[in-house]
Amino acid sequence: MTVLDAHTHPHFREHQAGREAADAFLREAQRHGIEHVVALGDVLAFGRNPDEDQLRSINDDTLWLVQRHPRRVTGFCYLNPTLGERAVWREVERCVAVPGMRGLKLEVANNARDACMRPVMQAAERHGLVVLQHAWSMTKIRQRSFHTDPEDAVLLARRFPNVRVIMAHLTGCGVRGVLAARDCDNLVVDTSGAAPEAGIVAYAVEKLGAERVLYGSDAPIRDFAVAIARITGAGLGRDAERRILRENARELLRLP
Amino acid sequence: MKVFDALTWLGHWPFAFLAQRNAAGLARHLRAHGIDRALVSPLDAAFAPEPGPANRALFRAVRGVPSLEVAPVINPAVADWRDQLQDCLDRGPVRLVRVLPSYHRVVLTGPAMRSLMAECRRRGVKVAIQVRLIDERHEHHAVSLRPPKVPALTRFLDAFPGEPVLLSGVLRTEAATLTAGRPQVRVDLAFVEWLETLRTALAAVPARQVVFASHTPILETAAAPAKFARARISPSAKRALLGANLERFLNA
Numbered sequence: 001m002t003v004l005d006a007h008t009h010p011h012f013r014e015h016q017a018g019r020e021a022a023d024a025f026l027r028e029a030q031r032h033g034i035e036h037v038v039a040l041g042d043v044l045a046f047g048r049n050p051d052e053d054q055l056r057s058i059n060d061d062t063l064w065l066v067q068r069h070p071r072r073v074t075g076f077c078y079l080n081p082t083l084g085e086r087a088v089w090r091e092v093e094r095c096v097a098v099p100g101m102r103g104l105k106l107e108v109a110n111n112a113r114d115a116c117m118r119p120v121m122q123a124a125e126r127h128g129l130v131v132l133q134h135a136w137s138m139t140k141i142r143q144r145s146f147h148t149d150p151e152d153a154v155l156l157a158r159r160f161p162n163v164r165v166i167m168a169h170l171t172g173c174g175v176r177g178v179l180a181a182r183d184c185d186n187l188v189v190d191t192s193g194a195a196p197e198a199g200i201v202a203y204a205v206e207k208l209g210a211e212r213v214l215y216g217s218d219a220p221i222r223d224f225a226v227a228i229a230r231i232t233g234a235g236l237g238r239d240a241e242r243r244i245l246r247e248n249a250r251e252l253l254r255l256p
Numbered sequence: 257m258k259v260f261d262a263l264t265w266l267g268h269w270p271f272a273f274l275a276q277r278n279a280a281g282l283a284r285h286l287r288a289h290g291i292d293r294a295l296v297s298p299l300d301a302a303f304a305p306e307p308g309p310a311n312r313a314l315f316r317a318v319r320g321v322p323s324l325e326v327a328p329v330i331n332p333a334v335a336d337w338r339d340q341l342q343d344c345l346d347r348g349p350v351r352l353v354r355v356l357p358s359y360h361r362v363v364l365t366g367p368a369m370r371s372l373m374a375e376c377r378r379r380g381v382k383v384a385i386q387v388r389l390i391d392e393r394h395e396h397h398a399v400s401l402r403p404p405k406v407p408a409l410t411r412f413l414d415a416f417p418g419e420p421v422l423l424s425g426v427l428r429t430e431a432a433t434l435t436a437g438r439p440q441v442r443v444d445l446a447f448v449e450w451l452e453t454l455r456t457a458l459a460a461v462p463a464r465q466v467v468f469a470s471h472t473p474i475l476e477t478a479a480a481p482a483k484f485a486r487a488r489i490s491p492s493a494k495r496a497l498l499g500a501n502l503e504r505f506l507n508a
Contacts, residue, residue: 028451031486139397174394175273194391195447196479198472199273220451225482233289233478 001242003034003228004249007132007168007192007216010073011042011061022065025220026072032224036255038216039065040132041078043107048146050080050109052087059095066100074253076103076132081116092123102253103130103166112148112156121160130252131156131165136172136193150177157187164252166214169193171200178204181212188248190216196226201234201244210240214249259481260293260499261286262384262444263424263469264324266314267299271396274473279317279324282472286323289477291470293323293499295352301329302359302389308340315347327352327384331360332368341375351506352382352422358401359389364412373416382506384422385409387430388447390474406433413438420508424469428453432460442505444469445483445497454487454497463493467502 008029010022022039029037041062046054058078066075077095079088095101104124110116112133124131135153138144144152150173157165165187167173172193173180178200181187191201191213204213217227231244249255266282277285279296286294298314301307311328318324328344330337330353344350353376357364364385376383388403395401403425404412413421413434422442423434428450431443443461446469450456457466470480484494 025451136393140393140395171391172393194394195449196476197272197390197394198275198474198476201476203273221449223449223451223453223483225485226449226453226479229478229482230476233476233482 001033001245003032003215003245004255005029005034005037005217005219005224005227006166006214006249007190008037008039008219009042009221010037010039010065011058012220013042013045019061019064022061026069029219029224032228034224036072036074038074038076038103038132038249038253040076040105043078043105048108049082052083052091055080055083055091056094059091063095063098063101066098070100073100074103074255075101076105076130077101078105078107079120080109081106081114081120082109084116085119088119089123092127092129096127096129103132106131106133106148108134108143108147110146111144112152117156121156121163124163125160131163132168132190133165134169135167135177136169137174137176150180154180154184154187157184161186164188166190166252168216169218170204170213171195171197174200175203178207182207188212188214188252190214191230191244192216192218192222192227196230201230202236205234205236205240205244210236210243211248213244214252215245257495258293258499259291259468260502261291261470261472261480262295262422262467262502263446264294264296264472265299265474266296266317267301267310269299269474270303271390271399272474277473279321283321283323285477286470286472289470290481291477293325294470295327296324297327297329297354301331302356306334306336306340307331308336308343311340311344312347315344326350327354329354329356330372331356331362332372333360333362337368337372338375341372341379341381345379345381350381352384354384354386354424356386356389357404364404364408365415369412370415373419377419382420382422384424385412386424388425406430409434413441420505422467422505425471428457428460431457431466435461435465439465441465442467442501445480446471446475449483452488453483454489458489458493463496464501466497467505468498
């Protein structure tokens with residue numbers, strides 16, 4: 001079964017590896033049957049609140065990779081909504097000019113329920129882009145002023161029902177995240193985040209249906225083999241596995 | 257290649273929807289994932305006033321299941337820990353005991369822990385420190401605890417120089433820091449993860465100090481052997497990590 005990974009960071013500056021490391025990253029993905037990845041950029045390379053130049057630098061890496069491997073990489077444009085409406089639109093317009101850029105990535109500059117998300121979502125709607133929103137249960141982290149709880153991601157999706165939203169990190173969002181997402185049809189969850197805690201993928205499929213769960217690894221922070229085993233080890237059946245590992249993301253991103 | 261799992265549990269965990277299995281069911285489940293043998297500890301001991309009843313129930317449960325070897329939980333923070341240990345030794349062969357410092361508020365460099373280490377050395381029993389059971393960001397909102405930090409673990413290890421210790425449930429960076437210059441320390445792989453986990457781990461930690469661990473049922477069992485399936489490490493390193501290292505550690 002070929003796999004489509006909806007949540008990766010091929011450029012990771014922690015080891016000063018440079019762009020060449022992204023090629024090795026793709027080869028490693030292919031060794032695990034992953035034919036296509038969504039590249040989100042090295043989103044914390046400059047801390048949680050990057051300025052315009054830093055954002056451009058991160059997105060330039062993604063644009064380079066998408067152009068280098070157009071059949072194997074979909075790019076998401078990383079944004080910092082707190083930089084304001086004009087900065088958001090400028091960066092979105094710059095990125096979507098490159099074929100293969102199909103989404104927007106939001107991290108921890110602000111909470112998804114903040115007013116500064118409006119231009120982001122308007123841009124997504126205008127260009128038909130998918131929005132991938134970082135989310136994690138804040139029960140123990142206590143950073144909700146800039147860090148998105150699953151309920152915040154759901155609220156964002158409800159406010160903009162014409163935009164398709166990926167709520168990242170199923171394992172971090174947990175049971176409460178799954179339940180929050182239940183009646184929000186324009187929102188799907190990806191399976192990335194934390195160690196492979198048992199039971200949560202099966203729970204998400206039971207409550208949301210396999211068609212609303214996407215495989216995502218968060219590699220290189222995580223191991224492709226482990227991330228895939230979260231799905232194949234969950235006892236879901238071949239049809240659900242196929243949907244989660246490939247078909248859902250293919251349809252969402254309108255890939256061939 | 258025989259696989260020996262350093263970390264599995266039987267019992268109840270109140271904060272997640274985990275599969276409930278008896279000992280035979282656990283052994284079958286592990287076997288289905290290619291795991292031949294396992295150390296098993298009592299999950300109920302984490303929140304019990306003292307671990308004795310959970311240990312005793314586990315010894316009863318695994319009788320007749322030779323692939324499971326009991327690694328009882330000992331709580332040195334309560335006064336009867338010598339009785340706990342003696343009771344376990346009376347019930348069966350014990351090669352390793354597990355200490356849960358954050359769940360039992362154990363001071364790793366305190367007098368009780370020093371006494372436990374000395375007693376275990378005298379009895380030829382190894383000690384595992386369970387650094388974390390789950391990701392601390394995912395603890396239940398009613399539970400307020402943190403895993404011991406690296407400086408506290410360092411102080412503990414340095415308080416017992418040369419003493420063989422298994423650090424269980426460490427993260428990738430913790431494994432690298434805590435094994436550096438300490439060849440007596442072993443780390444398990446349950447929470448160690450990065451792109452190409454094994455190649456990354458072995459670049460930072462000598463292969464002889466790393467042991468396989470699934471952390472069943474808290475983590476997805478399939479994820480542990482998956483780290484090895486396409487790993488680009490030598491067959492001898494693979495064999496060592498999958499079982500030989502743990503066997504050697506327990507028998508040393």
